[in-house]
Amino acid sequence: MRLSHGVLGTVFGLGLGALTAACGAAPPPPPPSRPPAPSPTPVAADSATPPGAPASPELAAGIKAFDSGDYPAARKSFEAAARKNPGDYEALYDLGMACEKAGDRAAAEAAYKSALGVKPDLETAAAELCALLVDEGRIDDALAVGRAALGKHPGSAALHENVGVALASRNDQEDAIHELEEAIKAQPSEAMFQLTLAHWLNAWHVRGAAPHLDVARDLAKDNYGMVASVGHEYRMAGEFDRCVKTFDRAVQMKDGGEVRTERALCRLGLKDEKGTLDDLQAGVAAEPGYAPAHYYLGGRLALTKRFKDAVAEYAKYLELAPSGSLAKAANERMKAAQDAAKTGKKK
Helix, strand or coil, rough: CCCCCCCCCCCCCCCCCCCCCCCCCCCCCCCEEEECCCCCCCCCCCCCCCCCCCCCCHHHHHHHHCCCCCHHHHHHHHHHHHHCCCCCCHHHHHHHHHHCCCCCHHHHHHHHHHHHHCCCCHHHHHHHHHHHHHHHHCCCHHHHHHHHHHHHHCCCHHHHHHHHHHHCCCCCCCHHHHHHHHHHHHHHHHCHHHHHHHHHHHCCCCCCCCHHHHHEEEEEECCCCHHHHHHHHHCCCCCCHHHHHHHHHHHHCCCCHHHHHHHHHHHHHCHHHHHHHHHHHHHHCCCCHHHHHHHHHHHHHHHHCCCCHHHHHHHHHHHHCCCCCHHHHHHHHHHHHHHHHHHHHHH
């Protein structure tokens, strides 16, 4: 069961904030609507198959294909299972997830609704449909589905989570926090619920994110994406020491440009100039194609009056991400660094 959709597209897809540098600070990108989410598994909470009876061959084949990442094949198998037994709400639910993973949201929505048509109290289908509607920006529809399902399943952590995210998406802070807290009460051992609440508290500049991040960090264990996401939210909360320590852990798991750049920003918050520069240089070396590392490295180099090197880094960012969110600032900073380099030569 998916706990909430990940609109960032991957488990670890972090938005980088502004890093102050000699040529001025770039505006940070808007916060994501929610943190990333774990992948779903194609197993319904309830089964249309009698206890002890094997799943139909079509359903079993669909689950196997889904688990292997072959979503088109999974979709065909689940469709076959549903045609064979139109009352098989598990096949319809799984069909919805396969369609969604394959990028056909309209078909996914239809499948979830069909599953609910067969079994109106199917919690998993309601939770998935609610989350899908949130991702499409259909907040009123999402709330209608989620709240109706909560009437049948008041203790459902997934439904409280998705209703909370729906409310947060329209900036209904008080009610959203209540729903997200209810999700945590229902399932305190789910790291994603802790991270989601912390994310929204940070987005609203409301105190209280750190304790939830502490719990999520400990629950994350060796989940690289979760550890890195927790580190990012520590930074958003201004908890720079915990941020650095969390990214120490992420870097040990898997080094790369993004985690190095995030840790550099945390080190900057601690006024560790050397550590900031070292991490950015290591990030560029570890992952030369990660554009933001070049942009922020350019800023640090300009600050130390290494203008020629700064120009090269800004140029590299623009080569990698010519229409990126930092492209305008990179152009402006590159020109300023070029002017500063010319002035320095004249002197």
